Amino acid sequence: MRVRRWAADAALGVIFAVVLAFWAVRIADSWGGGYWRFDCAAGAVVCAIALARRFDPARTAVAGLAVAATAVLAARFADLPSEPGPAMALGLAVLVGTAVKTLPVRTACAVAGGGLAVAAGSLVTAHTLAAGVPSVTLMNVLAWAAAVVAGLCPRLLDARRRAVAEGVRRAERLRLARELHDVVAHHVTGIVLQAQAARLVSRKSPEKAGDALADIEAAGSDALAAMRRVVGLLRDPDEPAETTMPGRPGELGELVERFEAGGRTVRLRLPDEEETAAWPPEVAATVYRVVQESLTNISRHAPQARSVTVEVERDRETLTVEVADDSPQCPSRHHQRGGYGLSGYGLIGMRERVEALGGTLRAGPRPGSGWSVLATLPVPVSPPRPARERAR
Numbered sequence: 591m592r593v594r595r596w597a598a599d600a601a602l603g604v605i606f607a608v609v610l611a612f613w614a615v616r617i618a619d620s621w622g623g624g625y626w627r628f629d630c631a632a633g634a635v636v637c638a639i640a641l642a643r644r645f646d647p648a649r650t651a652v653a654g655l656a657v658a659a660t661a662v663l664a665a666r667f668a669d670l671p672s673e674p675g676p677a678m679a680l681g682l683a684v685l686v687g688t689a690v691k692t693l694p695v696r697t698a699c700a701v702a703g704g705g706l707a708v709a710a711g712s713l714v715t716a717h718t719l720a721a722g723v724p725s726v727t728l729m730n731v732l733a734w735a736a737a738v739v740a741g742l743c744p745r746l747l748d749a750r751r752r753a754v755a756e757g758v759r760r761a762e763r764l765r766l767a768r769e770l771h772d773v774v775a776h777h778v779t780g781i782v783l784q785a786q787a788a789r790l791v792s793r794k795s796p797e798k799a800g801d802a803l804a805d806i807e808a809a810g811s812d813a814l815a816a817m818r819r820v821v822g823l824l825r826d827p828d829e830p831a832e833t834t835m836p837g838r839p840g841e842l843g844e845l846v847e848r849f850e851a852g853g854r855t856v857r858l859r860l861p862d863e864e865e866t867a868a869w870p871p872e873v874a875a876t877v878y879r880v881v882q883e884s885l886t887n888i889s890r891h892a893p894q895a896r897s898v899t900v901e902v903e904r905d906r907e908t909l910t911v912e913v914a915d916d917s918p919q920c921p922s923r924h925h926q927r928g929g930y931g932l933s934g935y936g937l938i939g940m941r942e943r944v945e946a947l948g949g950t951l952r953a954g955p956r957p958g959s960g961w962s963v964l965a966t967l968p969v970p971v972s973p974p975r976p977a978r979e980r981a982r
Contacts, residue, residue, distance in 0.1 A: 599641055602684065606637035609677040617671050628670050632661040633677035640681040643688045648697055651689040655704045658682055662708065665715040672715040672726040674708060679730045682708065683737035690741025698745075702738055709734045755938050762939035763946065781809045842881060846900060849885045859901045869909070873967055876943055877902060877911050880951070883940050884913035884963040892917035892961060909969045914962040940965070 610633050617626040639654045658674050665673040674682060682705055689701035709730035788802035846856045860866065866874070881900055888895050895917035903910045937953050940963075944951040949967040956962045 595644065599644075603637075603641055606634075606640070606677055606681065609680055610634060610637070613676050621671055625671055628661075628664070628668075629673065629675045629678075632657060632664075632673065633675050633681065636674075636678045636681035636685075640684040643685055647685075647688050647692050648701070651685045651693075651701045651704075654682055654685045655701070655708055658708045659711065662711045662715055670715075672712055672724065674712060674730055675726075676729065679709070679733040682730075683733040685737075686734060687737035687741040690738055691745050692741075698741075702734075705734045705737065706731075758939045759942045762942040765943075781806055784809060842878060842900075842902075845878070845882055845885065849889070849898070854888075854896055854898055856898045856900060859899075859903070861902065861904050865904060869969060872947065873909065873969055876947060876949075876965075876967060877909070879943060880911050880940055880963065880965045881913055883937065887937070887963070888913075888915050888917070888961070894918055895960075904969065907969055909967040911965045911967070912962060914956060914960055916960045918959050937963070 610630055613633070614626040614630045617629055635657050636654050639650050639657065643650045658678055661673040661678065664670065686702055686705040690698045692698075693701065710727070712727045712730050713724065715726075784802065784806045788806060791798050791802050842860065843858065846858050850856050869877075885898070885900075888898060892915055895915035897916045899912070899914045901910075901912045937951070941951045944965050944967060947967055949965060951963070951965045953963045954961070
């Protein structure tokens with residue numbers, strides 16, 4: 591990225607030099623003498639400032655406008671050729687376009703207004719107004735308008751992308767919050783029932799009250815662990831809570847079968863059912879969502895893929911989910927599938943969900959060919975149950 595920026599600035603510098611030389615020759619031919627020196631010097635200063643715009647867009651824009659305004663006044667009172675000249679107008683266009691694209695709204699508007707004032711100021715240096723708007727003024731106004739459009743279009747596009755990405759993140763937070771809300775509600779309901787049972791047991795068999803209290807303690811620990819995952823998430827009260835949370839091995843198998851109906855071969859590797867049954871519901875649901883979004887991503891952006899691997903593995907307290915395909919590499923794939931880029935809105939949602947549970951998500955090309963989505967999730971270890979409960 592940095593190399594491309596340097597190359598673009600080098601090409602822009604060559605363009606500035608060519609325009610400066612061309613206009614100096616034109617002034618020398620029409621005005622004679624050394625009149626070209628002032629225009630060439632002032633234009634070169636503004637062009638040099640434009641080349642330094644990446645260091646501080648606001649200050650360079652102000653400096654360029656100040657030099658241009660000074661040149662306009664000097665040309666007016668010293669009877670010099672009209673300013674700003676083509677090279678200065680091009681440098682100002684670069685400064686204004688960069689400011690409109692990158693600076694805060696108020697600052698960008700101020701720079702754009704200053705650029706328009708300088709462009710219109712060339713009227714005072716025109717040596718004849720009889721034929722209508724002077725060509726120098728028209729050139730400056732058109733360069734200013736092109737700069738504003740060139741800066742405004744990517745600015746609006748970036749704003750739209752940020753809004754869409756934020757909407758995806760918020761929707762994923764709300765869906766995960768609903769699921770976690772249901773988990774916590776389940777735990778709290780169990781605590782209430784066990785507390786009611788403990789009251790009855792304490793009256794009839796006080797010696798068994800300790801076991802009932804141990805059950806309540808374990809259920810409370812599970813509820814607190816789930817509650818910690820809810821922190822920072824919001825639940826939308828206008829949407830009904832989902833009654834089921836997908837993610838168990840059977841449902842993953844059904845998801846893979848539906849995907850295989852499209853003509854692709856999928857190799858699914860899962861831990862045994864006893865282990866998956868111990869996953870917290872929110873973790874199981876996230877595994878399902880990651881696999882679902884990854885397979886959808888393959889269908890949309892990698893139609894050439896013929897083989898897909900879905901692997902879910904457990905290593906102590908870490909759960910790893912990887913979905914990989916064998917599609918051939920192509921130049922446009924990075925842009926389309928985007929990883930965490932703004933174009934990969936589905937992956938943005940998955941990243942939000944995974945990070946909300948304390949995990950990580952990576953997506954990108956595999957060595958040689960294919961694409962991989964890799965998610966790691968922490969799986970909390972539940973406190974051991976009392977022996978009486980395990981015997982049930």
